[in-house]
Amino acid sequence: MESRTIEVPWGGGTLGLEMPPGWGVGPDDVVEPDLAGAMADYPGALAAALDAPEGSPRLEEMVGPGSRVAIVVDDPSRWTPVSEALPVVLSRLHGAGVAVDDVTISAGVGRHQPVDDEAMRRRLGDGPAATYRCFSPPVDDLSSYADLGTTPRGIPVRVFRPVAEADIRVLIGSVLPHLQAGFGGGYKLIFPGTSHRETLGALHRQGIGRDSDAGRLLGGTAADNPMRLAIVEAAAMLGPCFSVSHLIGAPGMVFRARAGLPGAVQEALAAEARSRFQAPPAPPADVIVVGNDPWPGDPMQSFKALLNHRAASVPGGVTVGLFWTDPEEIDRSLPRSAMRLIAGSGAPGGWAIRRLLPMVERFLMARESSAAFMLRWARELVVDRAVMVYAPPLHERIGGRLGPVRIFADQEEMWAAVRRALPRDRRDAPRVRVFPRGGLTYVPKA
Incomplete structure (x- = not known):
C-alpha cells in the first residue's frame, strides 16, 4: 500500500514528510538500516x-x-x-x-x-x-x-x-x-x-x-x-x-x-x-529523499549523506536532503562565513560552481592541493542532478541558496520546486525512493 506521509527522524523526534498528490511511496521504496540487536550491556x-x-x-x-x-x-x-x-x-x-x-x-x-x-x-x-x-x-x-x-x-x-x-x-x-x-x-x-x-x-x-x-x-x-x-x-x-x-x-x-x-x-x-547499512538493489529513482539522521547537524556531513546515496538517482533527477541541524554543529566543518559567501553568490554562483568546478579541480589536483577532493565531491553531487534541501535553521542563517543547492524552510515550496525540476513526463508520478536514516544507509555505485 502506498503512503503520502512518511515519518522521518528529526532531532530526537520525527518530521512528517508530506509527499505531493500522486507521489505515493510503497514500503519497498523506504529504505531503513538494520537496527536490530543493539547491546544492552x-x-x-x-x-x-x-x-x-x-x-x-x-x-x-x-x-x-x-x-x-x-x-x-x-x-x-x-x-x-x-x-x-x-x-x-x-x-x-x-x-x-x-x-x-x-x-x-x-x-x-x-x-x-x-x-x-x-x-x-x-x-x-x-x-x-x-x-x-x-x-x-x-x-x-x-x-x-x-x-x-x-x-x-x-x-x-x-x-x-x-x-x-x-x-x-x-x-x-x-x-x-x-x-x-x-x-x-x-x-x-x-x-x-x-x-x-x-x-x-x-x-x-x-x-x-x-x-x-x-x-x-x-x-x-x-x-x-x-x-x-x-x-x-x-x-x-x-x-x-x-x-x-x-x-x-x-x-x-x-x-x-x-x-x-x-x-x-x-x-x-x-x-x-x-x-x-547497504541498501538493497533497486532501479534508480527520479527523486531520492535522504535524511541526515543520525548526524547531529553538521552541514558538510549532511551533504556527505546525499553523496552516499547518489547512485540511487537517475542522471537528471532530483535529490532532496532533509537536514535537521543542531545549532551547536552548524559550522563544525564549514565555517558559517564561507557558507554565507557561497550563498551570497546566488544563482550566478550556482552556475559557476556547476560549470567551472572541473577546471578548478584540475588546477588544484595539479598543484596537489588538499581542497581538490572537496571540489570533486561537490561536483559529483550537483553536476547532473538538481539538489534541494529542507533545513529551516540553515535557511534562516544563509538564505535560500548555497551555490547550486536550493534551501527551503517550507515543504510545499520545496516540493513545488522539485516538481518543476523534473522532466515534464515524470512530474505527475515520478519514481521516489526515501532513505530516512541516510547517515547510516548507503547505495554503492554499480
Whole structure:
C-alpha cells in the first residue's frame, strides 16, 4: 500500500514528510538500516573485547611504567560512546603502571573545526578533560607535527607530535560508511585525523583521478581501496597501535564493540556495517529523499549523506536532503562565513560552481592541493542532478541558496520546486525512493 506521509527522524523526534498528490511511496521504496540487536550491556561487551583482543596482545601487556600513551578519539561529529569507553581504557592503562603524565588525549579532527575546551569536556567527560593533556591538533601548524618520511605511494607522513612520539597509540572510534575510504574508523583517526594538512590532502587524493568517481569506493573492502591502502602504508611508519572500535546506529545504540589490531578490528566491523547499512538493489529513482539522521547537524556531513546515496538517482533527477541541524554543529566543518559567501553568490554562483568546478579541480589536483577532493565531491553531487534541501535553521542563517543547492524552510515550496525540476513526463508520478536514516544507509555505485 502506498503512503503520502512518511515519518522521518528529526532531532530526537520525527518530521512528517508530506509527499505531493500522486507521489505515493510503497514500503519497498523506504529504505531503513538494520537496527536490530543493539547491546544492552555496553560495559560488559567492552570488557570482553579488551580481554580477548583480535590479532593483538591485551592492552595491559603492551604497556608498563614509563610507557607514553597517546589516546586518539574521533571528533564530536560522531556519536561514538567515547566518554563511556575512555574511563575503562584509562583504568587498564594505569593498572599496568602507566602514569597520568604519560597519557595524552587528542581529537582526530582532520579538516573539521577545532574542538574547544567545552566540546572536549563533553566528548571525554569532565574528569578526563581536567586530568589529562588534551589536544585538538592545529592542522596547519607544521611545527606541531613530526615528519616520519614518505610512503612508497608518495604520501608525506606528518603526524601530530604527541601521537607520533608516543610508545603506543590507542584509537577509540566507530565504523560508518565513507565515500572514499569505504568505511571510516581504525587508522583513519590518525590518517588524516591527527595529520598535517599536506598528509590529509595527499591521502584524500588517492583513488580520485581526473575521470574517476569517488563513489565507486563507497562501502568497498580495504584491500581494494586506494585510500585505505595508503593509510595502512602510513600507519606502518608509526609504532604500535591498539584499536577500540564500535559499530553504532543512532546515538546511544551500539551493536558491537571490538578491540585489538586496528586492521583486523576494522575489517570485522566493516563487514557487519555492510550487511546492516547497504541498501538493497533497486532501479534508480527520479527523486531520492535522504535524511541526515543520525548526524547531529553538521552541514558538510549532511551533504556527505546525499553523496552516499547518489547512485540511487537517475542522471537528471532530483535529490532532496532533509537536514535537521543542531545549532551547536552548524559550522563544525564549514565555517558559517564561507557558507554565507557561497550563498551570497546566488544563482550566478550556482552556475559557476556547476560549470567551472572541473577546471578548478584540475588546477588544484595539479598543484596537489588538499581542497581538490572537496571540489570533486561537490561536483559529483550537483553536476547532473538538481539538489534541494529542507533545513529551516540553515535557511534562516544563509538564505535560500548555497551555490547550486536550493534551501527551503517550507515543504510545499520545496516540493513545488522539485516538481518543476523534473522532466515534464515524470512530474505527475515520478519514481521516489526515501532513505530516512541516510547517515547510516548507503547505495554503492554499480
